[in-house]
Each structure stands twice: as structure tokens, then as C-alpha cells.
Amino acid sequence: MRSELDYFLGDKLNEECGVFGVFNVEEAALLTYYGLHALQHRGQEGVGISSTDGKDIVREKGEGLVTEVFNIEKLEHLPGQIAIGHVRYSTTGGQCIENVQPILIRSHTGDFTIAHNGNIVNAKELKMQLEATGSVFHTTSDSEIIGHLIQRESGEFHERIMKSLPRLEGAFSFIIMTKDALFVIRDKNGLRPLSMAKLEDGYIFSSESSAFEIIGATFMRSINPGEVVTVTKDSITSKQYTEHTQNKMCAMEYVYFSRPDSNINGLNVHVSRRKCGQILAKESPAEADIVIGVPDSSLSAAxxxxxxxGIPYEIGFVKSRYIGRTFIKPTQKQRERGVKMKLSAMPDVVKGKRVVLVDDSIVRGTTSKHIIQLLKDAGAIEVHMRVASPPLVSPCFYGVDISGYNELISVQYNPEELAKFIKAESLTFLSEEGMYEGLGTNICMACFTGKYPTSMFSLLENINK
Ligand code: SF4
Structure with missing residues (x-):
């Protein structure tokens, strides 16, 4: 699970967004606030909530964390029993208030509001077509495209959604709200998570199931790839916008992004990470005295x-809980100093020890290098790095900010060379087969393998965005 430490160090992957929706529950906006708080790790740059009392749609949003943007006054301004919310990390479209969601569309055919997690890979092509025929975009986010497509179609609102969705390629979990309904949608490849739960007489939807616990909702199921769930005061119905589906959940959701208490497609994140750690030990044993994990997302694998x-597990680091957001865009020097400020190795634990250091992934390698130095400064005599996923070698086009090959250290170095660079006594990664053994085969592994689950044509279009 991505922490503020990772954010500060700038050497972990970032994902754009988490979505949350409430239908037919009192104080829907307040519940959405709690839900977004539980999804904060999925996006820390902007947050918004739209709600409706059946007469009008009201939206509040701002840049920053959930607790920074919302207060009692703002929540009181959001009436009704239906609400959707969004936490944003900006990759596509960049960081600005206009791109903070939910997007709100005022239309003569009826207002609606959209929260989106993922990345539409044929966005460039669709945007050009829409602009050429008169659409005016108010954001630079790809999420606005679905709004324009819906506006242009004819028929009832749900029909317009069903006609629009087949035109989208890529990764998307959408929650769309009108004054009296919610439409909850997952892309045909199932790349981003989205689940539903029951609370009293209403329904809750969330990117991660861990948010249900916090508000006392009971998990029901994951939204299926290609599914559109429509909730109105009279009914809840499910339709497929396409029958051409596959289940390719992003492997990084298990490896790094999601909270350990979330269940994705029936698999608990902590349990899956622990299993990957066991397989890693089987594949890559080490002669060592203790095993420690890099906080927080690597602790389960460790x-x-x-x-x-059979090597004892130890807590080798203490992490500062009070990380100021003033350092959001640190210089490299600040980052290096910051590692010591934010993470301390425990000399009493590591001194004179041969350490297995488990991390979930390596992006640029700079954090690994600093963390190993911290351990050695604290007296560790050997550090054997073990990584609970394969080397990252390809960009992601589905909403994770691996935008180019040149930012991935494993493209430049093989494991032996990388071990020298980070000054580890040894370094090994979980194999591709080991990952499938740990997570099952219904996953996207494209950033590890270069084999993408969507058509290359759309991806090439996306490269030129
Ligand atoms: S390419 Fe990697 S980060 Fe992107 S969706 Fe696939 S597994 Fe996730």
C-alpha cells in the first residue's frame, strides 16, 4: 500500500485514483468522505464529492488530502442519499483543480457526474473526433471523454451509456451519478478493481473492499469485467456492455497499491503478498540471520x-508517522536526506546481522540504494535483497505512471549489475511463474512481461499523447 513515505521518495509507482459511491443511505456525502479516507493511498493530489437530494447535483472538490479539502461546512453543503467521490493522483492530464473529479456535466438532457479510475488508451483518437465535431473539453483529463460520448447519444440515459462504452479502450472503473440513479461500470478487461456492498436499504461501491469495513457495509461481490450495474430507487440491475471480456486485474494492485485488508477478485491482498514471499524464499534462498521488509507494502511478503x-522475521525499520506535505516535490538531495528523516534502521536489531531485505518492487533503484545504506550504517554486515515481483521492464498504459523505459532500472541493468548499483550482497526477483503461482493467472503482468491485454494499435496511439 502506497504510503506518504513512498510519495516523498518518488521511487514508487503511482496510480490514478480511487472511486466510491453510495446509493440510498442517509448522509451519503459523509459516508463517501469516510470511504475516500480509506482510499487515500490511491490518490493524494485531489479529492471531490458529488451528491444529490433528487433535485440538484452539488459538488465540492479541491487539491490535497481528504481531511485537508473537506470540513463540516463543506459536507453539510452536500445533501441527499446518493453520492459519489474520487481521490486523484494525476498522470494523464496533469495536476490542476479542473482535473480533480468527480466531473460534473450540466446538460439540457439532464445533469450527471462522473468518477473514473484508470486510463482510456484511445483517448487521443476519441478526443480528436469529438472536438472536430464540436465538443468543448473543460479538462485535460481523459475521464471527460465518456461524458461527451454520453451527451451525444440518443435514448434513455442508461441506453446512452451502453452505446458509449464500447468505444472506450483501456482501463476504467466508472461510477456515474444522475439525480436519481447510479451507474457502476468496469472495463471489459477488468484491469481496475471495483466492488459492491450492502448497507441498510442501500448500496455502496468502492475501488477497494477495505473501505466497506470502515462504514459497516457488507461486501457482496466484485463488479464483473464489462458489467454495468444500474441502481435506482426501484431496482438494481446488471447488464454487460460487451460479451468480449477477460479478467486481467492489474498485478500491481496485489503487489503494491491496495491495502492489505482489501479483497480483490476473491483474493486477500495480505494473504497473496505473503504467499508471494513464501514462493520467493523457495526460489531464492539466502544465508542470513533475519528477514525484514521495507514498510509498509513489503511487510506481508517479508x-x-x-x-x-525459517529465518526469523524482524522489524528493522521505524517509519516517521509525521511526514509533512511541504516535501511533495523534493529535489534529489532532499530525497536523500529525507530517507533518513522518514525511515530509521534499528541498530539493536540489525547490528552484526546478515539481513534479507524484502521489497515489493524496484522502479528506479534509488530508494533501495538508500535503504541498504541505512542498514549498513546501522551495523548490518550483509544485505541480501529479495524482490517479491519480477523486474519492471515495460511501461503501463492503464493508469499507472510507468511512462517510459528509461525510468526503469531493470531495463538498464540485469540483477547482478543492479545488486552492485544498490550495494547489496545479492539481489533476486520473484519469477514470472512464481507470480502466477501466487496470484493466479487472471492478472495483467504487462509491465513485467511487455505482453499487453489490449490491442497494440490503441497503445501506440497512447504513446503519442
Ligand atoms: S501494466 Fe503493470 S501496472 Fe499497468 S495494469 Fe498491467 S500490471 Fe498493472
Whole structure:
């Protein structure tokens, strides 16, 4: 799970967004606030909530964390029993208030508001077509495209959605709200998570199931790839916008993004990480005295490594809980100093020890290098780095900010060379087969393998965005 430490260090992947929706529950906006708080790790740059009392749609949004943007006054300004919310990390479209969601569309055919997690890979092509025929975009976010497509179609609102969705390629989990209905949609490849739950007489929808617990909702199921769930006061119905579906959940949701208490497609994140750690220990044993994990997302995999290897699991780092957001865009020098400020190795634990250091992934390698230095400064005599996923070698086109090959250290170095660069005594990664053994085969592994689950034509269009 992405932490503020990762944000500060700038050497972890970022994802754009988490979405949350409430239908037919009192104080829907307040529940959405709590839900977004539980999804904060999915986006820390902007947050918004739209709600409706059946007469009008009201929206509040701003740049920053959920607790920074919202207060009692703002929440009181959001009436009704239906609400949707969004936390944003900006990749496509850049960071500005206009791009903070939910997007609100005022239309003579009826107002609606959209929250989107993912990345539409044929956005450039669609935007050019729409602009050429008169559409005016108010944001630079690809999420606005679905709004324009819906506006142009004819028929009832749900029919217009069903006609628009087949034109989109890529990764998307949408929650769309009108004054009296919610439409909850997942792309045909199932790349981004989206689940539903029951609360009293209403329904809750969330990018991650862990947010349900916080508001006392009972998990029902994941939204299926290609599914559109429509909730009105009279009914809840499910339709497929296409029958051509596959289940290719982003593997990085398990490896890094999601909270350990979330269940994705029936698999608990902590359990899956622990299993990957066990497989890693089987594949890549080490002669060592203790196993430690890089906080927070690698702790489960480190436990798994310790389970299988029999080497004792230890807490080797203490993390500062008070990380100021003034350092959001640090210089490299500040980052280096910041590692020490934000993360301390425990000399009493590591001194004189041969350490297995488990991390979930390596992007640029700079954090690994600094963390290993921290361990050695604290007295560790050897550090054997074990990574609970394969080397990252390809960009992501589905909403994760791996935008180019040149930012991936594993493109430049093989594991032996990388071990020298980060000054580890040894370095190994989980194999591709090990990852499938840990997570099952219904996953996208494109950033590890270069094999993408959508057509290359759309992806090439996206490269030129
Ligand atoms: S390419 Fe990687 S980060 Fe992107 S969706 Fe696939 S597994 Fe996730």
C-alpha cells in the first residue's frame, strides 16, 4: 500500500485514483468522505464529492488530502442519499483543480457526474473526433471523454451509456451519478478493481473492499469485467456492455497499491503478498540471520519469506508517522536526506546481522540504494535483497505512471549489475511463474512481461499523447 513515505521518495509507482459511491443511505456525502479516507493511498493530489437530494447535483472538490479539502461546512453543503467521490493522483492530464473529479456535466438532457479510475488508451483518437465535431473539453483529463460520448447519444440515459462504452479502450472503473440513479461500470478487461456492498436499504461501491469495513457495509461481490450495474430507487440491475471480456486485474494492485485488508477478485491482498514471499524464499534462498521488509507494502511478503525460510522475521525499520506535505516535490538531495528523516534502521536489531531485505518492487533503484545504506550504517554486515515481483521492464498504459523505459532500472541493468548499483550482497526477483503461482493467472503482468491485454494499435496511439 502506497504510503506518504513512498510519495516523498518518488521511487514508487503511482496510480490514478480511487472511486466510491453510495446509493440510498442517509448522509451519503459523509459516508463517501469516510470511504475516500480509506482510499487515500490511491490518490493524494485531489479529492471531490458529488451528491444529490433528487433535485440538484452539488459538488465540492479541491487539491490535497481528504481531511485537508473537506470540513463540516463543506459536507453539510452536500445533501441527499446518493453520492459519489474520487481521490486523484494525476498522470494523464496533469495536476490542476479542473482535473480533480468527480466531473460534473450540466446538460439540457439532464445533469450527471462522473468518477473514473484508470486510463482510456484511445483517448487521443476519441478526443480528436469529438472536438472536430464540436465538443468543448473543460479538462485535460481523459475521464471527460465518456461524458461527451454520453451527451451525444440518443435514448434513455442508461441506453446512452451502453452505446458509449464500447468505444472506450483501456482501463476504467466508472461510477456515474444522475439525480436519481447510479451507474457502476468496469472495463471489459477488468484491469481496475471495483466492488459492491450492502448497507441498510442501500448500496455502496468502492475501488477497494477495505473501505466497506470502515462504514459497516457488507461486501457482496466484485463488479464483473464489462458489467454495468444500474441502481435506482426501484431496482438494481446488471447488464454487460460487451460479451468480449477477460479478467486481467492489474498485478500491481496485489503487489503494491491496495491495502492489505482489501479483497480483490476473491483474493486477500495480505494473504497473496505473503504467499508471494513464501514462493520467493523457495526460489531464492539466502544465508542470513533475519528477514525484514521495507514498510509498509513489503511487510506481508517479508513475513512469507520468513515463513518458508525459517529465518526469523524482524522489524528493522521505524517509519516517521509525521511526514509533512511541504516535501511533495523534493529535489534529489532532499530525497536523500529525507530517507533518513522518514525511515530509521534499528541498530539493536540489525547490528552484526546478515539481513534479507524484502521489497515489493524496484522502479528506479534509488530508494533501495538508500535503504541498504541505512542498514549498513546501522551495523548490518550483509544485505541480501529479495524482490517479491519480477523486474519492471515495460511501461503501463492503464493508469499507472510507468511512462517510459528509461525510468526503469531493470531495463538498464540485469540483477547482478543492479545488486552492485544498490550495494547489496545479492539481489533476486520473484519469477514470472512464481507470480502466477501466487496470484493466479487472471492478472495483467504487462509491465513485467511487455505482453499487453489490449490491442497494440490503441497503445501506440497512447504513446503519442
Ligand atoms: S501494466 Fe503493470 S501496472 Fe499497468 S495494469 Fe498491467 S500490471 Fe498493472
Amino acid at each position: 513475513m512469507g519469506y520468513a515463513d518458508y525460510s
